[in-house]
Amino acid sequence: MAIFMARPGGLVRYEGLRSAGATGKSAVAGGTGLVIDVNAAGLHGLADMFAQAVHLAPVAAARALNATNSKVMTQISRVLPKQTGLRVARVKAALKKQNASAGSLVAAVHARGPYLPLSQFGARETRRGVSAAPWGKRQVFDHTFTKGGRFPNRVALQMGGHVFKRLGKSRLKIAMTYGPAIPVEMVKDASREAYERTVARELPGDLNRALGSVMRGF
Structure with missing residues (x-):
């Protein structure tokens, strides 16, 4: 896996993950996103498979991304309460899922919110x-x-x-005085690890199932 690098005020980049940089002064944190992007080069062995899927069946690629993204959302929703010290409902309220489509093969989980008192x-x-x-x-x-x-x-x-x-x-x-901000916490430590682990484990199978489903329709 590539190194996760943050540039304050700019982009946080992981090969296969992009997020808007969260900067903090007093209560302002901004927003971030965990992004699964088939056009990124960090999916290693999946790159060729995805390239073929995008060319032959972009609808299947979008379905696979959305299936994996739902699992990412579930996992980080479980991890972040412990990582932040917040209640589950408070964490879920700060998260929003973005679905991929055949025309925009990017799925993401976004978080917005301030540093919390x-x-x-x-x-x-x-x-x-x-x-x-x-x-x-x-x-x-x-x-x-x-x-x-x-x-x-x-x-x-x-x-x-x-x-x-x-x-x-x-x-x-x-x-x-302030504690953590959900957007900042989402892209590091246990939450980041849950994202990486879930994508690596689930995306190959989700892609195969989506491709099989689409191909059976021809």
Whole structure:
């Protein structure tokens, strides 16, 4: 397999995978996509088979891509909740499937969304800082807070329940804290591995079945 390379603000490329680069400042993440593209050169042994399929039966090639893409969607929907620390429904709401057609042989799973506030990951304040579980791992974030006043009589701030961190010694300079962004997480680590594994395992069989179905119609 080729190396997965990211260029901030540009394209994330994998031979057979393309995605719009996700950049993050404060709460902005943007969007990404896991793309199965028959015109890309990273499918190795499938390249010749696909070239023939595209020439002889583009409808079959599109069917195969869509069948595999549905399985990719299922797998990353299972992996991302653990990878991000988010609920399944929250992850699925951020994903959208793009189907291939005979005229456009590209199938994809796209994700959009911001970096998510730390408050969405089971945040609770302790004396050391706020405890939260982004990326599926609970940890204490030093010098963060959700309340004001002195322990043990602290009171909730009227700031949406968000987690803040003090910037320097000034009490007035604070910043909201964030956890993962689904578009960023989708194209790396366990999610990327699930994509690669599913395409390698499922696409050859899906292509053979689709070709067989179309050829039987002649």
